[in-house]
Amino acid sequence: MDTDRLHEILAAHAGCKGALLPILHDIQHAFGCIDAVAEAAVAKVLNLSRAEVHGVVSFYHDFTPEADPRPCIELCRAEACQARGVEALVPAATAAAGERVRIKPVYCLGLCSVGPVARHGELLHARLDEAALVKLVQTA
């Protein structure tokens, strides 16, 4: 872990009230994970125990202890997308993904009238059918 970058992040939030989540978001974004080294550094700066920081990191789905370098397709699996048939697309998408691509279930992207929907990086994709989703996975 690049400790200079880590300390830059910590310094950027100095004086912020309730800084823990903004700091953790920045670390997750910069390093793809929040590992033990980062947890210890955050704990020291915020005058918390490492257990407290770890408790927060492990509570939220967005924070991960290890980086996953694979491309990630976030596929909405919540009720509105279920009603529009997302579950039927999952086997083909999983097969296309294999070990190379990670298909991460998410619960609602707020596009509930044009599902099934997925996100790849910053880009959103709506009205997916099996062919479109498989293509999205293959080109991820």
Place this chain on the structure above:
Amino acid sequence: MTVVRISDDALALACGADAVAAVFAAAGWTVERVSSWGMHWLEPLAEVNGIGWGPVTPDRVAEIIEGKADDLCIGPIAAHPFITGQQRLTFARAGKTRPLSLEDYAATGGWTGLNRARGMSPAEVIEQVIASGLRGRGGAGFPAGIKWRTVAGAPGEQKYVVCNADEGDSGTFADRMLMEGDPFQLIEGMAIAAYAVGAGQGYIYVRSEYPHAIAKLRKAIDLAAGHIAPFAIEVRVGAGAYVCGEETSLLNSIEGKRGEVRAKPPLPALKGLFGCPTVVNNVLTLAAIPHILHEDGASLYDNLGIARSKGTMPIQLAGNIRHGGLYETAFGITLNRLIYEVGGGTQSGRPVKAVQVGGPLGAYIPPSQFDLPFDYEAYAAANALIGHGGVVVFDDSADMGAQARFAMEFCAAESCGKCTPCRIGSTRGVELIDRIRAGGKAGADAVEALPQMHNARKTGRTRAEEIALLEDLCETMKDASLCALGGFTPYPVLSALKHWPEDFGA
């Protein structure tokens, strides 16, 4: 000059609005990126001189430029029945203004409410909100003005206004559309709340799944800083925890803690963020405020709606529905009208089997109850809830037993773990539904068979006994959970079991 207006709402982008805009731009047209009209089946919707075409694909742009593509043309957008049937107050600007244009905002009545409020005493502002009958739009339906009065009267130097924008319910997107399409209105509403209760700092807690809304809000706050000073607003981003939509869990999250629910009392209005008196309101509640503070706004609002549900509700039509989108109307509308007349029935063309109103914690409602008026009390009396106004339609291919199981599974995954009924009950609920669907349980399992498990039943259970157990479990979750996650998960489960027993293997 030739101008085309295309939305830059996340939903329009997901449907390919950028590619369409790029073709218009390449043809030398001026492209204005506006908010979405909320007619989602037509996105990307291109508007030229008030006439709409949708859904547009890049290869059809050339025809639209020539005034052709009649099969996509819907005529004047503002005269479309989906729009004319609505009473848009909170979404009055939808489709009409550029989200980050202060000029557009001011030209459409922006800041009028805030300026008028500043001419009154804080107590008078609160009286106006109470008189309007506005109730919290997040789901609980608590009168907004009463909450404000409590915060205003609470002792404390520092007070906060927190906007709950953690819109995690599936089938809801009104908060997202408002934040992306009309962020200044939310900011103005928060500034009025801050003036009324004496708060200096505000936070908007947005879920991380909404990056477009976060970016728009941050820009809008910078642009509007001069209008709302000395009040200041900061955007805080959630981290993928559904339970953080619960107000006390949200406050813990802003403070940098695990998003665990707090026991009430103390109420957040008295001891909220960082232990200070705090107004926590939903996006739609705060966004309704500027209109209420207009001349006669409070009485106009109070005259809309039915019984104790006053004003308008931005209803979100989602799931398997042909004409999905945002439909803001006065309280009292029936599901029959919403689903068949407005929504055009299912997208798949198959019969409607069920509708879930109010997100993952809302009851599944069968077609026989579609005459229920949209009203907090009427829904409560029917063992259902309005929640945040999301309506998710399912056709006859839905397996309601599987949906009930999903409700318990979702609760187990998202439980904050603070209270036992939610943390453990949800997992036991999944197991019970599995056993009911399998027709009961043959005998004791490996753990139950252990000699030290004195109290465990050694014989199997019939399906009827398993159902009684599930009902008992749901009763416990309803009555003993700390918050709505564990407390309301029984609604989808019991409603599915009651109305579609055949999907549970009966």
